[in-house]
Amino acid sequence: MISRASLAGWYRNRFVWVAVILLTVSVGVTVLLNSSGSKAEPQDLQTQIMNQMRTTLEQSDPGQHNHGGHTAQQAAAGKDANPAVICGVRVYGYEPATVTALADVRTVYGFHLCGVAQPKYPWDVAVKLAGPVILDMSKNPPGIQVVEATATVKYIDRLKEMFPPKYADLAQKEALTKAEMDDLRRRYDAAADL
Structure with missing residues (x-):
């Protein structure tokens, strides 16, 4: 018991x-x-670079987005005095490749697709700027170079002149991921008030 x-x-x-x-x-x-x-x-370095690249492109003077002789500002003239530029980016790589901090990155190689968000202009009719891009991170603000053909140099040759071979190969095959494209469209629609 x-x-x-x-x-x-x-x-x-x-x-x-x-x-x-x-x-x-x-x-x-x-x-x-x-x-x-x-x-x-804390974000990993790749994410920090991608965010810096996007911010640089979206906040840059529209004249720096020069493609085919047209700037975002010229393309949107008469619609909105200060159009929002909404960008999706893909980082192919950066130099020096061994750095571990964003402050040490000197050059970023990647792809950008930007839409000039005019009120009530859907994505399908928006002015777009796209292609391989290089950011010179040693400058403040970072310098922007887009790949364009010239009267004497073909686009592919110009790409190979500007990009290291491993990144030039990626630039010929890869643009935005589906997730980045979805995010770009969502942010564009919000900026265009759709």
């Missing part, structure tokens, strides 16, 4: 263990919520 004292001790210990377990779980949940909800994880 179990004595009343030992039975009471068993119940008390059981409640103590339940309390300890509940306390442990609640502390664990609190730590998890605080670590994931209030503090953003």
Whole structure:
């Protein structure tokens, strides 16, 4: 037969263990919520470069988006004095390739697709600027070079002149990912008030 004292001790210990377990779980949940909800994880270098590239292109003077002799500003003239330029980007690579901090990146090679967001102009009729691009990160603001053919140099030859071979090969095959294109369209629609 179990004595009343030992039975009471068993119940008390059981409640103590339940309390300890509940306390442990609640502390664990609190730590998890605080670590994931209030503090953003640092971005990897590739993401930092992509964000810097997008910001540079979107905030640059529209004249720097010169394609085929037309600037974003000229293309949108008469529709909106200060059109928003919304860009999707893809980073092919950067130099020096061994750096680990954004501040140490000197040159970025990639692709850009930008739309000039005029109010109520859907994406399909928007002025677009697209193609391989190089950002000179040693300048402030970063310098922008787009690949264009000239009267004497074909586009592909110009691409190979400007880009290192490994990035020139990528530029001939790859543009935006589906996720980046979806994000570009969402941000363009918001800027064009659609």
